[in-house]
Amino acid sequence: MNRKNFGFFVILLLVSTIPVVYGQISVGEYAIQRSVEIVIDSAGSVHVKHTLAPTGTPKQIELIKGVVSNVMVTDENGQEQLFSMLGEYGVLVMPSNEEILVEYDLEDSLYQKNGVWTWDFRYLKTTSFIFPEEVDLIFSNGKPVYLDDKKGIACHGCQMILEYSVDEPTSFKNVVWEDREFIVEIRSHAGIDEFVFDQPTKSIAFDVTEEDRFVTTIVPLELLWGPYEVFLEDERILAYDYINNGTHVWLVMKPDIQGEISIIGTTVVPEFSIIVPLAIGFLMIIILPMIRKINLH
Template identity: 60%
Template sequence: MNSKIFVILVIISLISVIPTSYAQVSVADKAIQELVEVRIDSDGSVQVIHVIKSATEPRQVDLIPGTVSNILVTNEQGEEKQFGEIGNSSVLIMPSNEDSILQYQLEDVISEIESIWTWNFLYLESTNFILPQEVDLLFANERPVYLDEKKGITCHGCQMLLEYSINESRVYENVKWEDDEFLVEIRSQTGIDEFVFNQPSKSITFEITGENRFVTTVIPLELLWEPYTAFLDDEKIPAQQYINNGTHVWVNIKPDTSGQVSIIGTTVVPEFPIIAPLTIGFLIILVLPFMKKFNLH
């Protein structure tokens, strides 16, 4: 036991003289992390929590890159524990019979540019992200993720360009067709103008401003049926359909410049009601056995 304490003291003394330029040096085996959680506030401040599995030897934990401050290590009861700092990038967790909790603040990692918060994140451990309460839509490597009632996402092994907006513009357009009304929602950073639903061309069009801005259109399926094709002015642009809850589809685009957006569907009210595919499928199931029976005779 005394020899183990002596070894730990030697390690701590060595850590204290490691220069910053050798911040990536390893002085102990890598810790097993049971949880890595990143909590982001509305102002872009970040708190990080690591839950470290108990071990009988010192274990090293690499910190998430950024400007680290207010490092604290506790046990599960919140009692503070000793630890060692390895340069600016790692922490040495002392032996313990219970899990250790490492916490710190992280700065200079998220930047806000024209109302879009961006973090180019790299940490090769599964990481939970808790987003500000105001955020229900984010983009991970430019792929939209709708949070709905969830508080955040989990990124496995994690290399991700995280983008989100807090004060996102939401425009609701009420489309009337004969006796029916349909609500189309459009979400963007700058808003839209000149919304038009064109029944003969099976399209929704509107004007946008700004460059490389995410635009999400929530389309009622009874109004305009998938799949969809998107155009910026006369040029076809990529469009992602990433949510279909049975009544609405979320269509996401990222135009590289201002212009007129057109989203064109395959069928439109009242050509092909939403119940029609289900009805046709049901009729096929009913008729097929009789057709087989007729063929046998």
């Protein structure tokens, strides 16, 4: 019996008990979902995989909203299983002694805005997102999440505005101070001009030429230490600075107008090497006991 005939047969049998809510058909109990995985490639294509627990009765799941295509249901060995579509976003699977995999492609979920991929996402099951290799920073409801060497994130009861960039424009600014060279990295789809590092005021300043764009400034901790204050045209603005790998801090902001950004730290790289006072202190620890002994004699 092929999938189409089977699906028609099941729907005929159960049509008297099927409630319709907002165009979505529901049949019986929902399956236990062991995992939901979303894989996103560099071009913004989305592939979804639901892993369901074995079941002795027909069960259904709700798919993630979007334009669903290429639906496939298999067991854990890759053997195709019978299933039936229930409306646009429902799938009815048959009893199985093995895990069941429901996979499909999703279109028109991600869209680009000002160079940033954006998804207004809502799905109440725990969901894992796997991002392209080029992505190391994503935004969940405007808050930055640094991936580092991780492939993605997990989201429970997930409702968020997901944002990220692939191949975000990056500029590298060289700062030379006392024979030392530091590199400040700035990532943004906004234009960046007039970069200045000012040691006396412990600050970095630059102009952003476009509004409402994420700006990520990666600052060497040896150059400018926190805590930090960030200003846009002399008005303090919100900036996230909790991403820190021990050598650099990620300062992330989203200015709502064009203008000058000023990042002010508490301390800059000292004007003479910190080794000097440390060496003096170490020598004092050694010499003072010796002086006391001489005085006693």
